[in-house]
Amino acid sequence: MEVDEHGNVARTAVIGESPKLLADAAVSAVSQWKFRPHTYRGVPVKVRLRQPITFKLDPPDDPAPSQ
Numbered sequence: 088m089e090v091d092e093h094g095n096v097a098r099t100a101v102i103g104e105s106p107k108l109l110a111d112a113a114v115s116a117v118s119q120w121k122f123r124p125h126t127y128r129g130v131p132v133k134v135r136l137r138q139p140i141t142f143k144l145d146p147p148d149d150p151a152p153s154q
Contacts, residue, residue, distance in 0.1 A: 092131040
């Protein structure tokens with residue numbers, strides 16, 4: 088992802104293979120994040136970074152009986 092001089096997520100990209108539904112959810116979530124701008128010699132600058140996103144699916148509380 089790229090974070091602009093104001094701390095906003097400016098660009099995102101999914102690296103690797105992921106189901107489209109999960110990739111879209113990750114991009115949607117990350118796009119809402121706000122960062123404290125990175126500075127270089129006191130001046131806010133754009134930065135690129137990678138942020139792993141891990142999805143964990145929990146089993147239902149009351150699973151259906153097997154047949």
